Amino acid sequence: MSKPLVSIENVSFSYDGQQTPALKNISFDILEGEWLAIVGHNGSGKSTLAKLLNGLQFPQEGSIAVCGITLSEDTIWEIRKNVGMVFQNPDNQFVGTTVRDDVAFGLENHGVPRDVMVERVQTSLDKVKMGTFLNQESHHLSGGQKQRVAIAGVLALQPAIIILDEATSMLDPRGRAEVINTVRELKERENITVISITHDLEEAAKADRIIVMNRGELYREGSPEEIFQMDEELIKLGLDIPFPVKMSKIMRQKGVGLSKSYLTEEELVTELWTSHSKM
Amino acid sequence: MDISLKNVEYRYQADSPFERLAITDVSIDIPSGTYLAVIGHTGSGKSTVLQHLNALLKPTKGSVVIGSREIKAGRKEKNLKGVREKVGIVFQFPEHQLFEETVEKDIMFGPMNFGVSERQARERARAAISLVGLPEEILEKSPFDLSGGQMRRVAIAGVLAMEPEVIVLDEPTAGLDPRGRKEIMDLFYTLHKKRNLSTVLVTHSMEDAARYADEIIVMHQGKVFTKGSPEHIFSNPKALIELGLDVPEVVGLQLKIEEAFGTKFKKISLSEEELAEMVARFLEGGGTK
Amino acid sequence: MMEKMIIGRYVPGESILHKMDPRSKLIIVFLFVCVVFIANNALTYGVLAAYTFLMVGMSKIPPRFLYGGLKPVLLLVLFTFLLHIFLTKEGELVFELGWLKVYEEGIRQGIFISLRFLLLILITSLLTLTTTPIEITDGLETLLNPLKKVKFPVHELALMMSISLRFIPTLMQETDKIMKAQTARGVEYNSGPIKERIKAIVPLLIPLFISSFKRAEELAVAMEARGYKGGEGRTKYRQLTWGLPDTTMILFLGAVTFLLILLRG
Structure with missing residues (x-):
C-alpha cells in the first residue's frame, strides 16, 4: 500500500476537432491496493482519464506508466492485461451470448488454454456471486447482474487494477449496491487496486482517496474527510455533499x-x- | 384531467409460451393536479402501469379512464391521438428518441403530429427551450452535436411543447450528475405548480418521492402494495425495508438515532431541517423521553 | 402476430434433439433438403412425412405451439397448392367450374409440392427450435473451418454472427421503446393511411441507427479493452461434443434415404 502502481505525469489530452482540452496537465499517482475515486461533473474529463489509463486513447503530452511499464502503442496489450475496465452501459460491453461466454471472452483473447478457462470462468463468477447464472442470456439479467458479470470478465484475467468508469450510473439502487458491495469485497480479499470514476458521492465516500476533477483539471485531491470539508464548493462544481x-x-x-x-x-x-x- | 385505472391486469405476449403477467388488479386514481410518485423495484410493474396512462398498452383486463375516454380490455380502440396529446410521457433516457436535423424541428415534431400549425409549433419550441434552461441559439443546432445533458433537456422540451395536461416521468434524471438531477426535478415541480398539471413520477429515488409528491404508490410484484401521502408511506419504513426498498436517507437516519437512544420520536420527518430540530430538542431535554 | 411467430426462435428443452451436437443437426438438415427431392410418389412422400413427424415427436415441442407458430407460413403452403391446381394442365380433367378447370396432375403436383414445402419448413424450424443460435453459429464455424485454408474469414464471420445474435433482443427492446416514445409524441404505427405509416418509420429508424452506432462503438472499445485483437492466437471456450445419438441420427437418415431410393417410382 505504498508504491505507486500507476503514475501519471503532466498529461494533457484534447479530442480531435475540439478547442478546449479534455485534460490539462494532470499529474498524480495511484498506489497499490488503494481505492481511488475520481469525481467530477459530466464533462469534467474524468472518463477521458479512464480511457488513457487503458491505452484506449493516448495523451498528446506527458506520460503514463502502469505497473512500471510506460504506456505506448507497443505496450498496450501488456497493460490491458493488468488493467481491467468496467464501462457505464451494461448492455454495450456484454459480448458473449451467455454469461459464461462473456466471461470467457477476455480469456479467449489472451489465448488461455481451455481447461484453465473453464476453471477461471467459474471462480470469477463465484467471486461476484453469479456462479449459478452460467447459461443465462444477457437480456434476462438485471443491470446490476450484467455489471457483475462484466467485473467477473475482468477478474478472470487477474488484473492488478480495476477501473469502474461510471459503472453504476445506469443502475437502480439495488444494482448500484450490488456492484459496490462486490467491488468492496474484492478489494479486501484480493488486494486489487480500484479506480472508480463516478459522480455518486456516496460511492466516493467509501474510497480511500478522492480526486476532484473540474473542467479538465485536477481540482483537489485528498481523503474523503478532507474532500467533503469543501462543502458548498462541491455544489458549485456540480457535485453534491x-x-x-x-x-x-x-x-x-x-x-x-x-x-x-x-x-x-x-x-x-x-x-x-x-x-x-x-x- | 383525471386518470383512473380500474382493476387493470396486463399480460405481455398473451396466449403464447412466452406469456408473462406484469400487473394484476391495479386500481389507481390520479385526480387532476396531483403529483403522484410510483415507487418499487425494477420489475415490480411500475413501467407497465406508466404505459397505461396514455394507452401505449391496453389492459388485458379491467379498464383505464383518461379524461372522458375509457379504454377497456378486449375492445378495439381507435384514434387514441386525443389521449396522447393530453398525456405527455418522458421516457427513461428520452434523448434516444431524438431524430430530426435540428433541435427546433425535433421539438416541433410532437405538436405538429397533433395538428398544431407550423408557426405555432415554432413558437412553442422557442418557449419550451427556454423552459428547460437552454439558450435559443441551440434551436438551430443538430441534436446530435449536443452534450448528453443538453440532449436530455431537448427531449424533455419536445414533450413539454405538446402542452400536455398530464406529465408522466419515467426516471427522468437517470445518469445525470447531481446538479443536472436537481435542476430537472425542480423544473418539473415548478411546471406542475405553475400550470396546474398532473404529474406522475416513476422513480427509484425515495428522496424525490418524499420531496415532491402529494401521493405515493408502492408497487410490488405487479400489485399495488400500499398507497398514501409521503408522511403516511414513510411512517412505516419497516414495511418498505422488508420489500427491499430504500427509505429516504432522512428517515433512515431517524430510525438509526431512535434505535441508538432506545426512543421513538413523535413523527417521521421528511426534511433534514425538521429531523435536526427534533434531535436538538430531544437532546436538550436530556436525551431521554 | 409477430409475438407468436416461431421461425428462428429457440424453445428450451431437454429432448434428444436439444442435446444433439449442432454439427450433426446442421448436416441432417442439409441432407434432408437434398433427400426431399428423391420422393416422387405417394409412398415415398409418406416415408418423408413419417420421418418428419417422428422428428417433431422427438423434439417434444407441443404440436399446438408448432401449429400456431407456423400458421402464417401455412397460408403460403396453401397458396402454393392452389397455384399448382390452377396452373397445371396435364392429366385427366377432374372437374370444371366455368373458366376454372382442375386436372388430375394438378392435384397430384399441388399436394406433393406443398407437402415438400411443409416438410422442409418443419425440419428447418426444428433445427432452430431445438438449437440455440449460438450453437448453430459454433456448428457452422467448425463445419466451415477447412475454408480457413483458402483465407475465408470463418472466425470473423462467426464472431459477427454471435454478436448480432447477442444484440437482437437488445435491439428489439430498443425498437419497442423508441416506437412507444414516438407514439407518445403522436406518431401512429398501427393505423392510418399507408403513406403516413411509411413516414412514421423515419422517427423510428434514425434513433435506432444512431443508438446502434453508439452501441457498436462502445462495444468495440469494450472488446479492445478486454484484449481482442482478431482471431489469431485466440483459444476457444465453447466446445462441441459429438455423441452416439449424433452418429445414430445421421445413420438413420441415411437408412431413410436408402429406403426412399428403393421405393421411388
Missing part, C-alpha cells in the same frame, strides 16, 4: 453539539450517543 455530512452540518446549525462532520450515518449516530447520552 454526502447525506451524513450535510446532516452533521444542519444539526450543528440547529445547536446539536458535534465536533466535526461525519462521513457515515453510523459515525454520526455513535457520536450523538456517546456525547449526549451521559448527560
